[in-house]
Amino acid sequence: MKLKRGKPKEKFSYDPQKVLKKLEDLAYKILEEVKAGKNPYFDVPTRGLSNVYFDEEARLIKLGDKLSRRYFLNVAHARKFMQTLILMAYVKRLVSEGKHASLREAYYANKHTIPGTHENTFEDQSESDPIIEDLERMLGVLREEMHITADRRGYVYGDIVIKDGEDEFNASKLGMGGWAVPGTVEHIQFPEINVDYVLVVETAAMADRLIEEKYPKRERALIIATQGQASRGVRRLIHRLHYEEGLPIIVFTDGDPYGWYIYSTIKQGSINLAYLSEKLATPDAKFVGMTMDDIKEYGLEHVTEKLKGIPPDKKGGPTGDYKRLIEELNYPWFQNKEWQRQLKLALKWGVRIEQQALANKSLEFVAKEYLPEKIREGKLLP
Amino acid sequence: MKLKRGKPKEKFSYDPQKVLKKLEDLAYKILEEVKAGKNPYFDVPTRGLSNVYFDEEARLIKLGDKLSRRYFLNVAHARKFMQTLILMAYVKRLVSEGKHASLREAYYANKHTIPGTHENTFEDQSESDPIIEDLERMLGVLREEMHITADRRGYVYGDIVIKDGEDEFNASKLGMGGWAVPGTVEHIQFPEINVDYVLVVETAAMADRLIEEKYPKRERALIIATQGQASRGVRRLIHRLHYEEGLPIIVFTDGDPYGWYIYSTIKQGSINLAYLSEKLATPDAKFVGMTMDDIKEYGLEHVTEKLKGIPPDKKGGPTGDYKRLIEELNYPWFQNKEWQRQLKLALKWGVRIEQQALANKSLEFVAKEYLPEKIREGKLLP
Structure with a gap:
């Protein structure tokens, strides 16, 4: 068996403009809902084993099509809704400026006390990491494409x-x-x-x-x-x-x-x-x-x-x-x-x-x- | 405070010949003792806290001058004596050939059953690692100079x-x-x-x-x-x-x-x-x-x-x-x-x-x- 380079099946696909466009589209959707006096929401693909399957043909572990709807005007959802918007704004800034941040930096950078309250935007990195995963799923982009870097090794x-x-x-x-x-x-x-x-x-x-x-x-x-x-x-x-x-x-x-x-x-x-x-x-x-x-x-x-x-x-x-x-x-x-x-x-x-x-x-x-x-x-x- | 490069205090010192010379000198000492019908031995600087001190002037943790003598004709020492010679021979080969081995490879490479017995030269890496440390102390060289590489990171x-x-x-x-x-x-x-x-x-x-x-x-x-x-x-x-x-x-x-x-x-x-x-x-x-x-x-x-x-x-x-x-x-x-x-x-x-x-x-x-x-x-x- 002689190993040889074959034909490419994918093309170089890094395009910060595409990521910015997706972020803006989503943000405009929210804005329109607010303007129209509606209750704004995100549709987030459901996490967990129940929404994961093995695609025999593609031979890949894949995400199913179950969605969870996350409303702003819902006491159980409001905090995550806010956190999602905060991190969307942060990612937009990173990608626009051509900068990268680690997951930990993204947490620290966005942790602050909400004016007039004793409430923090994020208590712990375990609150910000899942939101970044949600964004990956919602937008269909890697967090690396959002300029959030992973641990490096290798x-x-x-x-x-x-x-x-x-x-x-x-x-x-x-x-x-x-x-x-x-x-x-x-x-x-x-x-x-x-x-x-x-x-x-x-x-x-x-x-x-x-x-x-x-x-x-x-x-x-x-x-x-x-x-x-x-x-x-x-x-x-x-x-x-x-x-x-x-x-x-x-x-x-x-x-x-x-x-x-x-x-x-x-x-x-x-x-x-x-x-x-x-x-x-x-x-x-x-x-x-x-x-x-x-x-x-x-x-x-x-x-x-x-x-x-x-x-x-x-x-x-x-x-x-x-x-x-x-x-x-x-x-x-x-x-x-x-x-x-x-x-x-x-x-x-x-x-x-x-x-x-x-x-x-x-x-x-x-x-x-x-x-x-x-x-x-x-x-x-x- | 402006940081600036200062004068060097040490010189590039890597010299495989020096390491080979030290190994050979030690091996010849053993050989002479065998030829003279004496009980051959190594003097190994003692390990452990009792032989470690903080040198205030050099501001360094240093090894004291206590030695343990390891004899061949001593039931309690013979195994380690053999292991030391095996690894000395191995290091000589590595350095002569310009090759490097990891600690784990050094263990695997030298593990074998002694002919005519059921005894292994090394049972476990926990037997070979300390011998390599002993060699570092005896010869005053880093194991890297003996071409035994450490974990890499950074x-x-x-x-x-x-x-x-x-x-x-x-x-x-x-x-x-x-x-x-x-x-x-x-x-x-x-x-x-x-x-x-x-x-x-x-x-x-x-x-x-x-x-x-x-x-x-x-x-x-x-x-x-x-x-x-x-x-x-x-x-x-x-x-x-x-x-x-x-x-x-x-x-x-x-x-x-x-x-x-x-x-x-x-x-x-x-x-x-x-x-x-x-x-x-x-x-x-x-x-x-x-x-x-x-x-x-x-x-x-x-x-x-x-x-x-x-x-x-x-x-x-x-x-x-x-x-x-x-x-x-x-x-x-x-x-x-x-x-x-x-x-x-x-x-x-x-x-x-x-x-x-x-x-x-x-x-x-x-x-x-x-x-x-x-x-x-x-x-x-x-």
Whole structure:
């Protein structure tokens, strides 16, 4: 199997004017209602599991079409109504001025006492975060498009040219460090791409191993280190590199329920962020390892570790790794024989295998044999 | 107070040959003892609090001169003796070949069953990590100099040219992302420095704020984001920028016991790593904020948060933030009126103040007023 860049399916879509237009349209609607003496309201797509489903065709976790109507003249709704308008005004200012704020800054910036009362606009960040999520759902835009940045984590190494504002640089010419992925990647462009695919790697130590072994150059791969669960910025970057630049996505994590969960989130999206799956998830992603079959295949029995938690057939179980494993066995997107086999083997053996355990063969092994062989022979999980 | 680059006090010192020489000298000593029919041994500086002290003059946490002798022909020592030799051989190979390994890889790579026995060389990483620390102490080198890399975290933004192997780039031309600090910075060089000082920032969100506000350019500052507790790589980078490049170091954290602990570790080193203070710590570092006095000075009373845990005068206390606060009150390096005042105010008021709370004034406030004013007026804590 030779990995090659394919045709793009999406276009660069960052457009602050579009976001401003949506905000203004919504605000004008409210204004008209006020002028007409009506009770103004927002229609907010309902959150929670009851309004989430797995779209088999698109292979994405998606948001349903249930709406909750939030009125101004309703004692139960008025506070949230006010908070929504405050944050809409704030986002408009951010986007107009080309500035970004973190969720925490957005909270602090908008916390004040309402004149003539002892009431605060927001008591806690747990009040402002959900309103920003509501705005994402109502407007159908990512909070990054509203210039509210997410936590940043993860870095990139490989032969592509990244353009961020006026700066342009090659992400394989930054020494061993690599480029730190910012909280928002909406505006990033890729004027030059000299790689055939993206290898997403769970741990920094493994990404560094591959960089040191010159894997990116030899295999024409772009390495993205997630450093644990992939941040929103990294997930959006993966999505864009696949859909806008046509790069195949291969994911490489530890062989354990947490690693597989990281893969699942990159591929299918998460239930919490179901309304964002179409922009954050990459259902075409494939999984190279680690798998339970790798343990036998590569003779790694003596460097496995025990799963944490209580197995389902023991008192108090399942907990820990076992609990997550059982959940994964039931994921709609893991209902195929390859994944069922790996998950059931993990349950049966009660072990996990780390990426770095491959160092037991030799430091080079992962870069010169394990990955190239598995990818060449197409030994990838769906 | 105008911050300016001063004279270097240390030189670029990375020299793999020096490390190899030390390893070989030690190995030859053992070999000679074996040849002479003697019982071979290592002298290992004793770990633990009993062998750690605060050097008032150097203002550093340092390791004392107590030694433990580890014999081969001693049932209680033989296993560790073997492990030490295994890891010495491994480090020699790494350094000779110019390769790096993580602590975890070093463990996996050296775990095997001793032929003819059921005994493993290492059962767990908790056996190999302390041996690597022993080697650091015995040889007086950082584990990074032995090519064992630490966890990587943190990024850098500002007008300096970084040279890593054949790559050279300006850390202010990488868009908003910045340069991801690698696990090992020993070999990094700085051919060009166009900044007057280093501003070390605890949170990524605040570092990103300052970058967006063009603080690095306007104030000729290099931003280093630690993203929580500073990684070893970041601490070594700060040390080198100060001692080899003469840059003043200013630290900016949340105004809470954890933020002050981050500062303390950058400045004085930590008890666990006392033997490394001379290479990792930077006693000349100064602290700009957040302080308890900032709360009144800038009218931030309504955006403080309560300290976590139980106060010392309540049943079960002190725990959480309060416990750390009490410890900090007793640190030798916080025995000055400025720090005692801040720590006691925190204890009295029971509150903390975050960096991002400054967004309550305006997004620009921190970059255009708070930091420039405090630094210009020299309102820095020792």
